[in-house]
Amino acid sequence: MLEIKGLRTVFPTSKGEVVAAKDVDLTMEPGQIIGLVGESGCGKSVTMLSILRLVPHPGRIVSGQVLFFGEDLVKKSPLEMRRIRGKEIAMIFQDPMTTLNPVFKVGEQIRESLRIHGIMSEQAGSWPWGARYRLQAERDKVIQLMEEVGIPSPQARYHEYPHQFSGGMQQRALIAIALACEPRLLLADEPTTALDVTIQAQILDLLRRINETHGTGIILVTHDLGVAAEFCEEIVVMYAGQIVERGPTDEVIQRPLHPYTRGLLRSIPRITREKRKLEPIPGVVPDLANLKYNCAFYDRCDAALPKCEHDELELRDVGGGRLVRCVLY
Ligand SMILES: Nc1ncnc2c1ncn2[C@@H]1O[C@H](COP(=O)(O)OP(=O)(O)OP(=O)(O)O)[C@@H](O)[C@H]1O
Ligand SMILES: [Mg+2]
Incomplete structure (x- = not known):
């Protein structure tokens, strides 16, 4: 490899x-x-x-x-x-607090990595989905990722900011970002x-x-x-x-x-x-x-x-x- x-x-x-x-x-x-x-x-x-x-x-x-x-x-x-x-290839950097952007919600930061690589639009293929449906699909995927990395109550925590996360939870969020595209x-x-x-x-x-x-x-x-x-x-x-x-x-x-x-x-x-x-x-x-x-x-x-x-x-x-x-x- x-x-x-x-x-x-x-x-x-x-x-x-x-x-x-x-x-x-x-x-x-x-x-x-x-x-x-x-x-x-x-x-x-x-x-x-x-x-x-x-x-x-x-x-x-x-x-x-x-x-x-x-x-x-x-x-x-x-x-x-x-x-x-x-x-x-994804990388998790040495210091979680400096890697997460303090002004964006954690869930949105995970969604961003899906969006950059067009993961959901790829999977949606030629479906006549409106942007709103794609947004929902991306949010569902983010929640699923947050669950997978062990962030409790992901529905609520999607809307929280990095400073509301403990060090361990921040690291989990970074792992979710790294995993979003299944590297x-x-x-x-x-x-x-x-x-x-x-x-x-x-x-x-x-x-x-x-x-x-x-x-x-x-x-x-x-x-x-x-x-x-x-x-x-x-x-x-x-x-x-x-x-x-x-x-x-x-x-x-x-x-x-x-x-x-x-x-x-x-x-x-x-x-x-x-x-x-x-x-x-x-x-x-x-x-x-x-x-x-x-x-x-x-x-x-x-x-x-x-x-x-x-x-x-x-x-x-x-x-x-x-x-x-x-x-x-
Ligand atoms: N921006 C830089 N400018 C100049 N030298 C640098 C820079 N970044 C790293 N180095 C040099 O590269 C060497 C290796 O740095 P590196 O960050 O890879 O170490 P590391 O093994 O990851 O250490 P740590 O366990 O502290 O993270 C350093 O000793 C330093 O001399
Ligand atoms: Mg180092």
Whole structure:
């Protein structure tokens, strides 16, 4: 369904060029759920925005391909992209309150996404429906969508404004907007980060149900390896703009290969009998405009060797569906 090859997205800054996505390769089958994890600033959002060609100015994609069912999205015209966004590939953005428009009723905002892509008029075909009937059909569909994402009393809440919705309900409304056109791929950028743990679990349940009933492929972006482990079949770990490890979830959790993944695992709390100290990864994500070593993780790595400084690094296939970018393998 999706095949990203050698994607490179850069931001020119006063300190030099920041390579926010550095030769990203990623493949995904229809209906799959993939978790993209990594610390803040490692390029997760930029990679998602690159897929939809929504990288904010002055950032730009300098090379690579984003094949969606074999068609390269990097080469599409702005008009073609507008048709694909929302209809074929939808995205849920990081912060619900800034994505919903505060001055429009929530129901109307969901209806807007149906209208833009002409969903109801398509289904109505050549029926001699007046505009009023179509409006009613669209409203019915919106109510049905609101029900599906678990917004209680949708008839009444259709007419409410975003500020009357709680954080969790706003997120559900955004998911309804994303689902309106039944996209084949859903990019969910930290959809639960702003929510408390109970609501977080409900939203993840909802996403899983959508995946099961509609076969929607999902890329879940999260900085929380624990969330990705529970929710995704495969985990992709990103560091400093690069994918450093990929593999089936159970394998990655039980036998992490890259020292960065091992560090991430040691820093998440787990309920076990034995007391275990949480170990943060020492240091911080390096300045992307000024990378000193060939391996961006070199100066934080507990397994670093002298050759890590200079040796060429590629994402290597180590068998069993696992890929890792590290000289140790
Ligand atoms: N508008 C911008 N201008 C300049 N640099 C940017 C811009 N947006 C992103 N970047 C650079 O791209 C890098 C990756 O940013 P991105 O938003 O993809 O991180 P992220 O992994 O999504 O982090 P978070 O978990 O905080 O959302 C940042 O470290 C930053 O250096
Ligand atoms: Mg982000």
